[in-house]
Amino acid sequence: MEALIKMGEMKIDGFINPGHVSTIIGERAYEFISTRYKVPQVIAGFEPLDVLIAAYLLARQIRTGEAKVENEYARVVKPEGNEKAKRIMEAVFEPFDVSWRGFSVIPGSGLRLKEEFAKYDARKRYEDDLSELSCDYREPEGCRCGEILRGLVYPADCPLFGTGCTPQHPIGPCMVSIEGSCNILFRYGRHRIGV
């Protein structure tokens, strides 16, 4: 989220924060974003009503000029998160630099097993096999997933949407996953845009 803001490609009016991640890291982990960048945030659950309430709370913050973290998913997410899970993660993993789809390398944005757990590390255990695979992800030609993930364009702005690229024959990752923006628009909204 901070990398997205720092890229400065678009003005972000607010974030709807993911319920599952927030269950572990808690509300407080997000506070620096609102404090430092004056961006409103709402942690949301997964039911349609959760998302609707989150949009309402965000709109309310924007209207009143506030920038804070609100927790719509309080039935699951606690301010401090899951302390036990956080302790275990801290004991087992360490941060490292990772290249994300649509972004360049974001320093310290990934987690890997610490040296003392190296024997469980698939990256090390299967190093030879993995060396044949490229970890340097490149979008297929014409695919605009990276820009979609950064909120710069809509799926329908991709010339391949619904023509060359469909859930049955996906070209890019946003059409593969049922959580992908292109996949969702294809299944639920393409009739509205005449594709």
Ligand code: SF4
């Ligand atoms: S997943 Fe398909 S429709 Fe979506 S941006 Fe990539 S090529 Fe275009």
